[in-house]
Each structure stands twice: as structure tokens, then as C-alpha cells.
Amino acid sequence: MRARLHPDRHDCLMHNPWNEYVLPRMTDQLLDNRTVAGYRERAAAGLTGEVVEIGFGSGLNVPAYPKGVTKVIAIEPSRTARNLARERVGATTIPIEFRGLDGQHLPFADASADSALSTFTLCTIPDAGKALSELHRVLKPAGTFCFVEHGVSPNPRVSAWQNRLNPVQQRVAGGCNLNRRIDELVTNSGFEIQSLDTFEMPGPRLTAPWGYVYLGCATRR
Numbered sequence: 001m002r003a004r005l006h007p008d009r010h011d012c013l014m015h016n017p018w019n020e021y022v023l024p025r026m027t028d029q030l031l032d033n034r035t036v037a038g039y040r041e042r043a044a045a046g047l048t049g050e051v052v053e054i055g056f057g058s059g060l061n062v063p064a065y066p067k068g069v070t071k072v073i074a075i076e077p078s079r080t081a082r083n084l085a086r087e088r089v090g091a092t093t094i095p096i097e098f099r100g101l102d103g104q105h106l107p108f109a110d111a112s113a114d115s116a117l118s119t120f121t122l123c124t125i126p127d128a129g130k131a132l133s134e135l136h137r138v139l140k141p142a143g144t145f146c147f148v149e150h151g152v153s154p155n156p157r158v159s160a161w162q163n164r165l166n167p168v169q170q171r172v173a174g175g176c177n178l179n180r181r182i183d184e185l186v187t188n189s190g191f192e193i194q195s196l197d198t199f200e201m202p203g204p205r206l207t208a209p210w211g212y213v214y215l216g217c218a219t220r221r
């Protein structure tokens with residue numbers, strides 16, 4: 001039987017060397033490109049004030065934070081990712097504070113944040129609905145949640161491959177799912193989607209199972 005560890009325990013999420021040491025470096029390389037940087041800027045444009053960012057990773061969103069952002073509270077379980085983020089965190093004038101390791105359990109009071117951000121993270125969090133409910137809880141009533149995520153494709157041939165590949169993807173990519181319906185997850189967690197763009201990332205056909213993007217912003221219903 002698997003022991004249930006406290007959510008603040010670093011090792012409850014990053015319990016194997018592949019996930020802890022290799023994946024964060026691979027993610028840092030793979031997601032650091034001009035195409036994705038453009039998506040990050042579009043998603044982050046809707047943020048203001050104090051922002052909660054779940055799955056902060058290596059800080060690739062830092063250059064995309066717009067002027068109105070006054071502080072970022074980062075949730076990131078991987079120590080390696082947090083170390084990789086150091087330079088980006090040091091290069092901005094926006095204060096960034098790491099607090100909490102699990103998007104499913106946010107250590108904040110209700111209605112305390114102005115905005116929230118998630119990029120390429122809802123695929124990996126085991127219970128993405130719980131993480132979204134947590135964001136809904138900590139956002140102020142007029143708060144905004146912005147996201148850019150990959151998820152299930154509306155093309156049946158691609159989604160069939162996403163379902164086929166999902167078990168392998170989960171094993172090699174730290175629990176990442178290819179076939180989540182991001183828009184449904186967001187609306188099922190009490191949000192109303194205010195803007196949503198869905199599209200295929202440019203790239204060879206073979207990469208289509210990884211490349212269906214959901215980019216948008218939502219407010220509390």
C-alpha cells in the first residue's frame with residue numbers, strides 16, 4: 001500500500017531521480033523557444049496585481065509578466081526546477097516568492113489573490129480539478145485565471161493516439177497527460193471562460209499528440 005505523505009513534503013511529488021533531476025532540465029530546454037514564449041505572453045497579458053502561479057517550473061514565464069503584476073507567489077514541487085529558475089527570478093524587479101509545493105493544496109487564505117497563472121501544468125497535476133478549485137478559492141471575486149496548456153485534440157485520429165500514448169507519456173513525463181479536456185476542467189471548477197483560443201502548435205505531424213493548445217482566461221462564476 002502506498003503511504004499518504006503530507007502535501008508539504010518535497011518528496012511526495014518528486015520521488016524519483018528521473019522526475020527530480022532530468023525532467024526539469026528537459027522541460028526547461030523544450031519549452032524555452034520563441035513559439036511558446038509568444039503563447040506565454042498572450043496568456044500572461046491578462047494578469048494584474050498579486051499572482052499565484054502553479055507549476056512555476058524554471059521560471060520561463062517571468063519575462064512574460066506584464067507591467068501591472070506586483071508580486072508572484074510560485075508553487076513548484078521540484079527543487080531542481082526552482083534552482084533553474086534562480087537566474088530568471090533574479091533578473092526581474094517583480095518580487096517572486098516560493099510558497100507551497102502542490103497546486104492541489106494552496107497555503108493561502110480564501111479570496112486573497114488578484115490573478116492566477118498555469119502554463120503546461122494542468123496536464124501533470126494528478127487532480128487538476130482540485131488544483132483549479134484551489135485557484136478558484138484563493139482568487140478574489142473579480143480575479144482572473146489565465147492559462148496556456150496542452151490537452152486533448154478535437155481531431156479523432158490525434159485523440160486516439162493521445163489515448164494510446166498516454167500511459168507511456170505518464171511514465172516518462174512525470175505524470176503528464178496528453179488527453180485532458182482543459183476547457184471542461186476549467187469550467188467544471190467554477191470558472192467562466194472569458195477568452196479561449198484552441199489551436200495546433202506548428203510542427204511535424206508526429207508531434208500532434210503533444211501539440212494541441214488551450215490558451216485563455218477565466219473568471220470566477
Ligand SMILES: C[S@@+](CC[C@H](N)C(=O)[O-])C[C@H]1O[C@@H](n2cnc3c(N)ncnc32)[C@H](O)[C@@H]1O
Nearest residue numbers: 031055056057060078102103119120121124125
Ligand atoms: C511541464 S512543466 C511546466 C513548467 C512551467 N509552468 C512552464 O510553463 O515552463 C510542469 C510543472 O508542474 C510542476 N508540478 C508537478 N506536479 C505539481 C503539483 N502537484 N503542483 C504544482 N506543480 C506541479 C512540475 O514540477 C513542473 O515544473
